[in-house]
Amino acid sequence: MDKLHPLFVHPTQKLWNSQLPRKSQLVYPLFVVDGENQKQPINSMPNIYRYSVDLLKELLEPLVIKGLKAVLIFGVIGNEDKDEFGSMAGGLGKESCVHKALRLLKQVFPQLLLITDVCLCAYTSHGHCGILTKDGYLDNQASIKRLSECALSYAQAGADIVAPSDMMDNRVRAIKELLDQHPNLRVPIMSYSSKFCSALYGPFRDVCCSAPQKFDRSSYQLPPGSRQLALQAAERDLKEGAGYVMVKPITAYLDIAAEIKRRHPDTLLACYHVSGEYSMLHAGAEKKLFDLKRVVLEYMEGFIRSGIDIIITYFTPELLDWLE
Amino acid sequence: MDKLHPLFVHPTQKLWNSQLPRKSQLVYPLFVVDGENQKQPINSMPNIYRYSVDLLKELLEPLVIKGLKAVLIFGVIGNEDKDEFGSMAGGLGKESCVHKALRLLKQVFPQLLLITDVCLCAYTSHGHCGILTKDGYLDNQASIKRLSECALSYAQAGADIVAPSDMMDNRVRAIKELLDQHPNLRVPIMSYSSKFCSALYGPFRDVCCSAPQKFDRSSYQLPPGSRQLALQAAERDLKEGAGYVMVKPITAYLDIAAEIKRRHPDTLLACYHVSGEYSMLHAGAEKKLFDLKRVVLEYMEGFIRSGIDIIITYFTPELLDWLE
Amino acid sequence: MDKLHPLFVHPTQKLWNSQLPRKSQLVYPLFVVDGENQKQPINSMPNIYRYSVDLLKELLEPLVIKGLKAVLIFGVIGNEDKDEFGSMAGGLGKESCVHKALRLLKQVFPQLLLITDVCLCAYTSHGHCGILTKDGYLDNQASIKRLSECALSYAQAGADIVAPSDMMDNRVRAIKELLDQHPNLRVPIMSYSSKFCSALYGPFRDVCCSAPQKFDRSSYQLPPGSRQLALQAAERDLKEGAGYVMVKPITAYLDIAAEIKRRHPDTLLACYHVSGEYSMLHAGAEKKLFDLKRVVLEYMEGFIRSGIDIIITYFTPELLDWLE
Amino acid sequence: MDKLHPLFVHPTQKLWNSQLPRKSQLVYPLFVVDGENQKQPINSMPNIYRYSVDLLKELLEPLVIKGLKAVLIFGVIGNEDKDEFGSMAGGLGKESCVHKALRLLKQVFPQLLLITDVCLCAYTSHGHCGILTKDGYLDNQASIKRLSECALSYAQAGADIVAPSDMMDNRVRAIKELLDQHPNLRVPIMSYSSKFCSALYGPFRDVCCSAPQKFDRSSYQLPPGSRQLALQAAERDLKEGAGYVMVKPITAYLDIAAEIKRRHPDTLLACYHVSGEYSMLHAGAEKKLFDLKRVVLEYMEGFIRSGIDIIITYFTPELLDWLE
Amino acid sequence: MDKLHPLFVHPTQKLWNSQLPRKSQLVYPLFVVDGENQKQPINSMPNIYRYSVDLLKELLEPLVIKGLKAVLIFGVIGNEDKDEFGSMAGGLGKESCVHKALRLLKQVFPQLLLITDVCLCAYTSHGHCGILTKDGYLDNQASIKRLSECALSYAQAGADIVAPSDMMDNRVRAIKELLDQHPNLRVPIMSYSSKFCSALYGPFRDVCCSAPQKFDRSSYQLPPGSRQLALQAAERDLKEGAGYVMVKPITAYLDIAAEIKRRHPDTLLACYHVSGEYSMLHAGAEKKLFDLKRVVLEYMEGFIRSGIDIIITYFTPELLDWLE
Amino acid sequence: MDKLHPLFVHPTQKLWNSQLPRKSQLVYPLFVVDGENQKQPINSMPNIYRYSVDLLKELLEPLVIKGLKAVLIFGVIGNEDKDEFGSMAGGLGKESCVHKALRLLKQVFPQLLLITDVCLCAYTSHGHCGILTKDGYLDNQASIKRLSECALSYAQAGADIVAPSDMMDNRVRAIKELLDQHPNLRVPIMSYSSKFCSALYGPFRDVCCSAPQKFDRSSYQLPPGSRQLALQAAERDLKEGAGYVMVKPITAYLDIAAEIKRRHPDTLLACYHVSGEYSMLHAGAEKKLFDLKRVVLEYMEGFIRSGIDIIITYFTPELLDWLE
Numbered sequence A, B, C, D, E, F: 001m002d003k004l005h006p007l008f009v010h011p012t013q014k015l016w017n018s019q020l021p022r023k024s025q026l027v028y029p030l031f032v033v034d035g036e037n038q039k040q041p042i043n044s045m046p047n048i049y050r051y052s053v054d055l056l057k058e059l060l061e062p063l064v065i066k067g068l069k070a071v072l073i074f075g076v077i078g079n080e081d082k083d084e085f086g087s088m089a090g091g092l093g094k095e096s097c098v099h100k101a102l103r104l105l106k107q108v109f110p111q112l113l114l115i116t117d118v119c120l121c122a123y124t125s126h127g128h129c130g131i132l133t134k135d136g137y138l139d140n141q142a143s144i145k146r147l148s149e150c151a152l153s154y155a156q157a158g159a160d161i162v163a164p165s166d167m168m169d170n171r172v173r174a175i176k177e178l179l180d181q182h183p184n185l186r187v188p189i190m191s192y193s194s195k196f197c198s199a200l201y202g203p204f205r206d207v208c209c210s211a212p213q214k215f216d217r218s219s220y221q222l223p224p225g226s227r228q229l230a231l232q233a234a235e236r237d238l239k240e241g242a243g244y245v246m247v248k249p250i251t252a253y254l255d256i257a258a259e260i261k262r263r264h265p266d267t268l269l270a271c272y273h274v275s276g277e278y279s280m281l282h283a284g285a286e287k288k289l290f291d292l293k294r295v296v297l298e299y300m301e302g303f304i305r306s307g308i309d310i311i312i313t314y315f316t317p318e319l320l321d322w323l324e
């Protein structure tokens, strides 16, 4: 084809070349806290708040009416409730606001898909995503056992999908084996498989206060330059039984998303458009560098174009309007 | 391999997984203006200026010492010098500061690779990238003839590579045929082949004052959602004789870059990290969302990881330090 | 592109087409012997010596300063210390100079990656890479059990990576299973997976005195003509848990390297530029057939071009200078 | 298949995994000189001589009996016969020993395939592979015209295949167009398409005295690190009408050979095992680093394994014995 | 290349385009019977006989001298020796002429590769390839257990390769697991993986009297039209541990062979040129439709061209002459 | 999928795995002779006759009723009508029975697709497919000019498709250029592109008396072993403008068919099931080696399975019944 202009002249042709997501492909992250009537702003993330469980109905109802189909739930607890095992994350006889939120939302919005983040970093006193040895190193075996217990507790509380974000080795297999012992639960695993050690998680940490002690997460999150490890991680998790895999962050990792899709065309692929990506777009728009809506839609088109099926994004409320 | 942590424990393993660009892969864009002793700031782009030719040596000398190997030259002229044919762009008996800059730089820095942007939008009174018909539509045939003349004039003034950014159909072939008539010139073409109609070109337009009249560039820049057209464009331009092809913008288009590289592994692939991408990172860093150096390096790693060989970026000066 | 000359005219273009390794991609093989103050020349290998542990710091310090990031350690012991089980190779209550070297180097150069060759041929009285049955044949099962013990002992002594070179079937799986029982060790396996029965190992054997008795190694090293077996070997070892695979020798096996990389792009690929390849280049240079530096760099470019990520080479010291 | 040893136990299985060339795949390079009864040794190349035409029958007869099927003919002339146009290379009314050799061999050995190298470097006073402009640069257009005349003269003298080694852009097309004007000649072109600027051509230059003046051949031979240019060159030459393409040198370029074969499985692929490769093996064998026969056969297996169909090698006489 | 004639003018070029098999690629099927001095003709297969063990040496000696490297052994027993378990096939305390032949041939021709067909149909009273349930259906689990026992008995009697032809699901894995319990046996499996339910097995049945009772083999042999199942079967068997896979029949299934080779280039691929194909060529030649030798060589070239590595054919004796 | 039997248990599943041709995919070859009421048997081809034009309606009517959709027409003329230019083949002012048949059939069966073989061998006194030079060699240029004239004459007489079988270089381009000068004719070219020099054309030659004089057709038909040339030929002809390409013979060339289809999935692919293949199946059936119908259907399934779209076969009448 040596002339291309004739292929995108007509408005209908432009629609043919469009890749905007469907509303059903969006997942809205929720930060849930203890207490009542809590709507706590987050400094670095415009329009994003931590909510107490009693406010969730009010928050979500208009969104569900506009077409919201899925949420991803994170719990945020006070430091006084944290311990070295992250007991509040579930499975050790205690429960957090996440479990309460799951029960409530399952009842109030039975058609809404409830995905629950599974990790320990928001619940441990040391802020790491797993359990530590006495010497202060990660104990991978103990960690994945502990994460399985949490995942099971969420599934029993009503989660439709559990989403481990911890990046311990073999946690998908561990969770799957434990869930398989409860055959009445049909809860698949969405693995944060290709989660890079990115500089863009700062604002999220403001939400969850989860900066870890002693050593950082680069020992278990993937090096950004490593295509190899990112693809291995997705493949490994699929072999261990993941139902979905994820790329996180997404904007500067679309090559990874496209390659995972090319290799695993039968698997639905999720992405997490992270806090730093979200806030940076707001910052650019505030500076009048561009029109926020136009750039966000351009980026969303890119995600879908690369092969992404499921987009976890803080722009979900705006997109429910913009995609009307 | 079911355990991944052991693959990125040691610092040497992290280097093995690193994808930082080599300095020789960076290209620094230069905006050249008429006059003397001009160093005009650009509102929306921190640290970027328009320079008059007499200041270029001073600007570039320290960068060349640090390892700068290539520049991409744009001309910016006053509205009073523009006409409907973009005569100042060269080839019609007139010359601009770009031609002067080429002659100077070739003499002062003979080892520096001089790439010259070839387009009309900064030189035409109507602000479009081509020649218009009497009715105000693009005249593709007349446009590519005109662009060829400009390209030839740059090659004759010392350009090592000419880089058409106009997106007219078959302009690569037209330029190539004209250059081939001057066999002593061995000047390959770097085509802006996969240039999307992005919302991120705003700050650049502040530099060149090139917002077009009457209709926008979406009739010749590619729809962001169209993987098909982007890949066809690269393939077409390669068939027409392009020596290099380009993806522009790059951050949210890495899936396109990776796929072009997969299909055309024989071709060195360039990307243009555009003004909106540049300024947005500065805006985020100013808001303390992240550390600028860390995010820029993370992004650069992503570009290389996706298969990019040549990075045109306004961060070149900083990178020459950071990559030490 | 029907003209190619314009693509490699300018020095910057030549850099774009260059594939020289980064220093971090080089691994220097070390031959360690018992005793003190030992620096024993090797007849057939110019500039290569066997060193006692006490000389290692002095040997490596200037190289580390120049950018050495990784070594591969071999032990050489006296015939009087060999037995049919290769007891000195570790894991049976005894230790060799290799274990001592690992402890020392880990302490003196904590940033230096320590890879340890795992084999029995330098430690067994019969000179084979495994354990023999009473009838003098290889006992594969007994061999891989024994190799696992050695690998574990190296990991416990400080090895960052263990590299089995024995070519027994399923030794990667055996080593992995044993290492997995010690979860605090995060030591991946670099498998000599595609190790051909080459005529180029002669000089190395001068180092380690390891010519085997009774039958040669062609029963477990791969036939040079067999692309099939070489690719199967890499795939098998990856399935068994290898973190890295290797091609050995490399110069005349770049087709194998390129194909392994094409099939397993997610895996970092190592090569061993073996003693015969090393010494032959010296022999050619002595005869004034070519300039040593130029040919070595040409070969190294070839290795990288073929997809190799990690180069084990006796030319490492020279390359640390040449790549400045 | 998790066990590999059982696949190469039996001698018949080893034959199944063998890739030795057939004798018909070998091409023997001949250096022909003027004069009578000339058999001039070449310092750096053991067993290789320059022969006068009258000795060719005696040289080749025993080889043909052993199975020699093809030769590649080079001419070597005295400096006094060289001029700036390389007139002795044919097509300008003059003829060299090459033309005489072709006529003789066609008559004496009608079943022997006669390939003739087409280049100017052995015939020009300046030693370059093409014609120079007044300023001393390569004149690509004049060069390919001149090369076509030579090729035609060889075809008319009896060459079965002409093999341009000059690396000028578009010489395949030029030769093809000229040959097509003589439809009774059915002489295909074997292009030295992927000819790298290697450090291994030294000994060959001793044969032909062809070190060029003023600038070296790196402006038209390919950079060794460039997979891209090598693959483009093969593709370009095939498009221009080459019947066969070649990789030169071969040992450290097998990745290139394999990739060309993978992309162009329809094309018979030749390689040139060059003088430096030949002499280096002799040098290593002299030093007792290895057994010459064993290494040469190992290398030849590698060439075939990589996809090579036709091997041009100075080891042809030995191989005709060794392959018995 | 727009002209093709010049590529196949010269005799050497014709050799370059030739794909005749090497002698080592041929496997000769042997039918062995009880008794002494037996050489029983087979009506539908010219020149093919059933031999008693005592005649095998005499039969094979001249062929081995001509270059025969491998045989495939079938046993034929009297109906009076058959039972529902195929006990004579080995592993149940009984032995057949096949076991005797293996011991003899291993001693007389130690360099000859002995492949043994593994199936029950020539040994069961019902003529099926497996064990039947009480209701007369195939009992897959019991069948593969029984086949493993037979395979083991052949391996212990001297078979170098065992070749299951039964087409039960997972029999490769079952055989492999049993053989792996005898680590001193290094006997790979050549699976009749893509064995189609063809109309061309008639003459073979004349040899072995193996037409099955009650239902035909179309429930376990593959439908001829099914590319999918044929490719899945090869892949499944390779995953289960087959060392070689086979296509049977071959002439009209070369597309299957080529695709298996394309997907599994690492595996040596065998084909069985079956009795109906053999006899049909004789029938055509008898009718003077063509020259037998020329067509057989044309077909053999086709097998090799398609990617076949190992050819099992009744024409082996003729080919040992024709390939001289 | 480790169990395959469950995938082909049910009759409907077997249909899913079936690849029988549709009737519309069959093409019936017709041999037309001069004279009246002629129905001449052909010795070596059961049920095949040469017909005079007046008998064609009677022959074809029942077949058309059964579903015949296409014929391929060959002319057979007396030796007395042959000359060195093959004048009777059309375009030189003369016409043969082929032209008459075309006019008749177009009128009688307007829905029947008329393909006409284009060659000279049945019309030239020397029996070659082209025009000879004075020295008795093929004159490729004169031949393709002459073939174009014939093709044009058939198109003008009513052919829907012209099918050149001559194998001259570039005859597709020549025919296309001549047809393009008559834009009212919309007649595509079906090229006998991959026509091998097979031993299976004997019976056909009995039909047309076309054994050539002086040299055989191996100088222009393709060597059977050459996958390379066969694929190049298809690609070349498609580039020259062929609408369809063909493989001939087909049974032992299905690997070629499959590969052409894989590379050119957009092109309809024809095959010619030639006379030797046809007669050999009859010979085998006569010998009771197999059931003719069952084997023919098995082969036809194979052709379709390999990717063939159009089958030219002498079994067309039987297949019109068998496929009911």
Ligand SMILES: [Zn+2]
Pocket: A119, A120, A121, A122, A128, A129, A165, A166
């Ligand atoms: Zn966490």
Ligand SMILES: [Zn+2]
Pocket: B119, B120, B121, B122, B128, B129, B165, B166
């Ligand atoms: Zn423009």
Ligand SMILES: [Zn+2]
Pocket: C119, C120, C121, C122, C128, C129, C165, C166
């Ligand atoms: Zn060893």
Ligand SMILES: [Zn+2]
Pocket: D119, D120, D121, D122, D128, D129, D165, D166
């Ligand atoms: Zn030259």
Ligand SMILES: [Zn+2]
Pocket: E119, E120, E121, E122, E128, E129, E165, E166
């Ligand atoms: Zn059977």
Ligand SMILES: [Zn+2]
Pocket: F119, F120, F121, F122, F128, F129, F165, F166
């Ligand atoms: Zn013909």
